[in-house]
Amino acid sequence: xxxxAVTLNDIAEKLNLSTVTISKALRNHPDISxxxxxxxxxxxxxxxxxxxxxxxxxxxxxxxxxGLVVPxxxxxxxGSIIECVYDLAFQNNYEIILTVSQESVxxxxxxxxxxxxxxxxxxIVSITQETTDFSIFDMIxxxxxxxxxxDRIPEIANGYNxxxxxxxxxxxxxxEHAINLGYKNIAHFGGYHNINIGRERKAGFxxxxxxxxxxxxxxxxxxxxxxxxxxxDTFMKLYRENNLPDLIFAVTYPxxxxxxxxxxxxxxxxxxxxxxxxxxxxxxxxxxxPPLSCVDQSTELLSKHAMEMILENIEKREDYEPRQVVVDxxxxxxxxxxxxxxxx
Amino acid sequence: xxxxAVTLNDIAEKLNLSTVTISKALRNHPDISxxxxxxxxxxxxxxxxxxxxxxxxxxxxxxxxxGLVVPxxxxxxxGSIIECVYDLAFQNNYEIILTVSQESVxxxxxxxxxxxxxxxxxxIVSITQETTDFSIFDMIxxxxxxxxxxDRIPEIANGYNxxxxxxxxxxxxxxEHAINLGYKNIAHFGGYHNINIGRERKAGFxxxxxxxxxxxxxxxxxxxxxxxxxxxDTFMKLYRENNLPDLIFAVTYPxxxxxxxxxxxxxxxxxxxxxxxxxxxxxxxxxxxPPLSCVDQSTELLSKHAMEMILENIEKREDYEPRQVVVDxxxxxxxxxxxxxxxx
DNA sequence: GCTACTAAAGTAAAGGATAAAGTTATTCCT
DNA sequence: AGGAATAACTTTATCCTTTACTTTAGTAGC
Numbered sequence: 001x002x003x004x005a006v007t008l009n010d011i012a013e014k015l016n017l018s019t020v021t022i023s024k025a026l027r028n029h030p031d032i033s034x035x036x037x038x039x040x041x042x043x044x045x046x047x048x049x050x051x052x053x054x055x056x057x058x059x060x061x062x063x064x065x066x067g068l069v070v071p072x073x074x075x076x077x078x079g080s081i082i083e084c085v086y087d088l089a090f091q092n093n094y095e096i097i098l099t100v101s102q103e104s105v106x107x108x109x110x111x112x113x114x115x116x117x118x119x120x121x122x123x124i125v126s127i128t129q130e131t132t133d134f135s136i137f138d139m140i141x142x143x144x145x146x147x148x149x150x151d152r153i154p155e156i157a158n159g160y161n162x163x164x165x166x167x168x169x170x171x172x173x174x175x176e177h178a179i180n181l182g183y184k185n186i187a188h189f190g191g192y193h194n195i196n197i198g199r200e201r202k203a204g205f206x207x208x209x210x211x212x213x214x215x216x217x218x219x220x221x222x223x224x225x226x227x228x229x230x231x232x233d234t235f236m237k238l239y240r241e242n243n244l245p246d247l248i249f250a251v252t253y254p255x256x257x258x259x260x261x262x263x264x265x266x267x268x269x270x271x272x273x274x275x276x277x278x279x280x281x282x283x284x285x286x287x288x289x290p291p292l293s294c295v296d297q298s299t300e301l302l303s304k305h306a307m308e309m310i311l312e313n314i315e316k317r318e319d320y321e322p323r324q325v326v327v328d329x330x331x332x333x334x335x336x337x338x339x340x341x342x343x344x
Numbered sequence: 345x346x347x348x349a350v351t352l353n354d355i356a357e358k359l360n361l362s363t364v365t366i367s368k369a370l371r372n373h374p375d376i377s378x379x380x381x382x383x384x385x386x387x388x389x390x391x392x393x394x395x396x397x398x399x400x401x402x403x404x405x406x407x408x409x410x411g412l413v414v415p416x417x418x419x420x421x422x423g424s425i426i427e428c429v430y431d432l433a434f435q436n437n438y439e440i441i442l443t444v445s446q447e448s449v450x451x452x453x454x455x456x457x458x459x460x461x462x463x464x465x466x467x468i469v470s471i472t473q474e475t476t477d478f479s480i481f482d483m484i485x486x487x488x489x490x491x492x493x494x495d496r497i498p499e500i501a502n503g504y505n506x507x508x509x510x511x512x513x514x515x516x517x518x519x520e521h522a523i524n525l526g527y528k529n530i531a532h533f534g535g536y537h538n539i540n541i542g543r544e545r546k547a548g549f550x551x552x553x554x555x556x557x558x559x560x561x562x563x564x565x566x567x568x569x570x571x572x573x574x575x576x577d578t579f580m581k582l583y584r585e586n587n588l589p590d591l592i593f594a595v596t597y598p599x600x601x602x603x604x605x606x607x608x609x610x611x612x613x614x615x616x617x618x619x620x621x622x623x624x625x626x627x628x629x630x631x632x633x634p635p636l637s638c639v640d641q642s643t644e645l646l647s648k649h650a651m652e653m654i655l656e657n658i659e660k661r662e663d664y665e666p667r668q669v670v671v672d673x674x675x676x677x678x679x680x681x682x683x684x685x686x687x688x
Numbered sequence: 689g690c691t692a693c694t695a696a697a698g699t700a701a702a703g704g705a706t707a708a709a710g711t712t713a714t715t716c717c718t
Numbered sequence: 719a720g721g722a723a724t725a726a727c728t729t730t731a732t733c734c735t736t737t738a739c740t741t742t743a744g745t746a747g748c
Contacts, residue, residue, distance in 0.1 A: 005704095007703095007705085018729080020729080023705060036726080036727090048483070053458070053705095054398050054402040055704030056706075057398045058398040058703095058706090060706055075423070079417050079418035079419070079423050082418070083416075087446070095441070096442070100427065100430050113394060117395055117397045118439075119396065142347050228631075260631050264633055284631075288631060352735065353735095361698090364737090367736065375695080375696060377696060377697090380696080396734050396735075399733065399736090402703050402734080402736090403702080403703060403734075403735040403737080689748105693747100694746095695742105695743090696741105696743090697741085700738090700739085702737080703735090705733090706731105707732080708732100710727105712725100712727080712728095713724100713725090715723080716723075717720105718721095
């Protein structure tokens with residue numbers, strides 16, 4: 001019933017050659033004559049040979065595999081990142097082992113250990129919101145496994161490869177634009193501070209406000225995560241207190257979606273009654289009404305840099321010096337935050 | 345500089361025991377006394393031992409790994425599927441090797457070969473829109489590798505494990521609901537017919553129309569894919585021809601998004617001027633105005649069945665009989681397709 | 689005191705592929 | 719002709735772990 005897989009040995013026996021000759025021929029090794037190589041390849045194809053990757057990796061001490069650890073999948077940002085990374089890996093003949101921490105520190109640690117055990121050639125990781133113990137990363141370094149932090153990076157990342165978005169600059173860009181339109185009463189629904197993206201986006205917001213001498217209303221600067229509920233609840237709270245700003249800068253687009261929902265529920269119209277802009281781009285923003293403006297962070301660039309770094313690090317090994325890359329942002333203006341309504 | 349990984353042998357040498365004893369102890373084999381087992385585990389921990397999964401898999405002829413092939417990642421439906429599958433795998437101590445075909449037949453084939461080469465214990469696959477050559481799947485079967493088709497399944501799936509959504513029933517449910525509201529002029533922006541979900545959804549639409557004796561306007565039943573552009577373009581075409589229906593049933597939610605965009609562009613209001621309902625649920629539908637009603641297909645159920653089948657198939661091997669599972673759908677009513685506007 | 693059995697460990701081989709070093713046979717150079 | 723260089727293979731060792739079988743010592747039963 002079950003067909004046994006064809007091995008190098010099977011081919012070798014059939015052709016009365018040694019296993020190694022087969023192996024070399026299939027890898028186009030110059031040791032083997034063109035004629036023999038051709039013959040071997042034909043027969044291998046005919047017999048339906050597929051290499052045993054486990055055996056190959058074990059023997060070659062190289063897996064052509066990169067581990068990827070992300071906190072979430074069904075999320076536009078990470079979905080795009082993953083897609084890009086997979087694409088680049090495919091182009092470079094690498095396999096990706098994707099693992100998902102679901103924002104859980106224990107899972108993250110377990111996944112990293114698994115990746116080490118699988119002998120991946122390198123690891124790209126976006127840490128969870130709560131990662132505070134970095135000993136595992138030191139261990140990875142000591143093992144000599146190339147490592148790149150992407151987007152979500154630890155506080156002390158010196159000596160590590162990092163690729164991140166210019167969160168602070170992006171936030172600054174957005175707020176500066178809003179201020180130039182005439183906005184003064186600006187709120188920031190911010191993310192958690194223990195993660196760089198939360199801190200930096202807030203910092204950019206504050207920087208812009210300060211630069212233009214605008215007062216920051218404490219009750220308008222909140223901290224509460226990255227999800228729809230947070231946006232919805234915070235908006236509702238301010239609405240009930242009759243304390244709404246003119247513009248809200250949301251830390252992520254789901255937070256902005258929560259705001260859209262709340263606004264529509266209480267009959268306030270965006271962008272006339274209250275305006276919104278957010279950090280992070282997603283396709284759906286085009287289909288909202290009004291289409292949501294945002295600070296775009298290029299997942300392509302992020303992924304490209306991360307892959308380039310990891311591949312270079314894998315190739316050069318000891319001779320490689322870790323780099324810190326910061327990717328620039330773009331302000332994408334659609335139907336919000338494009339004019340200041342004086343009659344508010 | 346680089347720390348060499350600790351192997352069973354290293355522990356064995358340190359303790360003056362044989363490698364096998366260490367291996368057995370770490371796997372709680374009854375051959376080894378409790379005392380020795382404890383000692384070995386302590387030392388192993390101390391030395392920072394991590395098993396070499398390549399070697400283990402090679403030796404044990406089992407990888408505890410399931411291959412997953414999907415056409416897309418950054419897509420709500422597949423994103424959710426993947427997330428669910430990963431979750432279930434984690435709970436069952438399996439690893440997932442995810443590969444993405446990007447709707448390309450060649451990539452799909454290559455990925456399947458890679459998964460075979462990696463000696464995964466089973467494969468779950470959602471085929472591309474264009475997969476017509478199924479010989480590779482026969483090969484997988486002959487190799488005795490458990491296989492489950494999920495959501496997107498081949499035409500002739502007898503003898504294979506399949507898990508799919510009741511596309512026809514779901515479509516029927518939606519159209520029947522609409523007809524009961526009073527709708528008569530209903531269009532269907534359908535998907536490609538060479539894939540089951542395209543065919544079946546259309547069949548459900550036609551079935552409902554026929555059951556209630558409604559005429560099907562040929563120019564309202566189109567075939568063109570699953571993306572935003574298709575929805576947008578088709579709507580615009582009908583609009584220019586002054587040939588818009590009262591309700592459009594979109595084959596996917598991106599198609600519906602395209603319709604939303606087009607409608608807003610030409611100043612038509614949903615759901616009063618023209619109404620929409622679609623197949624497929626996504627979080628963002630709640631944040632559109634009006635919130636988009638749809639036929640919900642449970643990714644949890646789909647994934648759960650697929651994983652259960654593959655795990656059972658892996659365990660029972662030869663004694664296993666392939667199953668065909670059909671998952672039911674739910675009509676989720678939000679802001680569209682909830683009343684029929686007579687003044688149209 | 690002898691056989692039978694069990695507990696706890698060890699030995700050898702297998703698993704499939706690759707790296708490094710070794711073997712022929714042939715060609716080339718002077 | 720003698721020696722080096724090269725082409726085309728083969729041999730052997732290695733990667734690390736597991737499986738199947740064997741050994742050894744000690745205990746129980748009669």
